[in-house]
Structure formats: structure tokens, C-alpha cells
Amino acid sequence: MEETVFFNLGNAIAAKRDPKELIKEAQIVKDKRDPRGKLVIVEGDGDEPLILFDLADQEEPSENTEAFKVKKIIE
Template sequence: MEETVFFNLGNAIAAKRDPKELIKEAQIVKDQRKSAGKLVIVEDPVKGEHILFDLSDQEESKETTNAFKIKKIIE
């Protein structure tokens, strides 16, 4: 089930076209972080990129945010 979430692109941790490479990047970031927060990989339908965010950076819909579909949550 896909869920729409809203993020400010300025809060992105990383972005790549290849989702497998972004998953590797997410695992590295997760290992380096001290917090137990979740990371989320979303897809930008306009650019075709996959973007990595910290799920705690999720925002309400407003002019400065973009809607994305969740592709993977990394716990």
C-alpha cells in the first residue's frame, strides 16, 4: 500500500536515480546516526529520482512541500 507524504526537498539526505544505490546509502546513514528514527525512500514522479529523508522531517501539505509516494521505510 502506497502512502503519500510531504517533505521539503531542502531536508533530503540524498537523492539518486538507482534505488538500489540509495538503499546502500540509507544503510550507511542509518549506521552513522545515533537516533533510532526511521529513514524513508520516496520517489519523485517528476524527476524520476529516489530521495532519502528522515521520516521525522515529514510535514503537512503546504506551498513549500512536495508530495511523494513512499517506496521503502528503513527502520
């Protein structure tokens, strides 16, 4: 399943090149946030790091957003 989502990079929670490190970061953030919220790990085009966002921060495509491919949703 490949899904494209749009986020403003200013809303990023964390960015790392190592997927295992980003998943650890996501678990730490998840433990401190609303349990009903979802976090999403996304990747951009090229050599960009993986980025962690709150799924609630997803936006419609615009000049202020970038397209990312969903790698993992953390519920």
C-alpha cells in the first residue's frame, strides 16, 4: 500500500536517517501524546531522511506543503 500525504515541514516532530532510531523516537513521542492520535513516518523524494509527523497535521496540497510517501503509521 503506497499512499501520498501532504505536510508542512514546519510541523515535523523529528527527522532521522535511521528508521530504527525514528521508530524509537515515535514511541517516546506517542507515550507523551493523546492515546487516540496517530503518528506517521514518511519519506520524501531522493536522499531525504525519514520524517515523523502527527497524522492530524495532514493538509491539502498547496504551495506550503510537500508530498511524502507513507512508510508506517503508528497507532
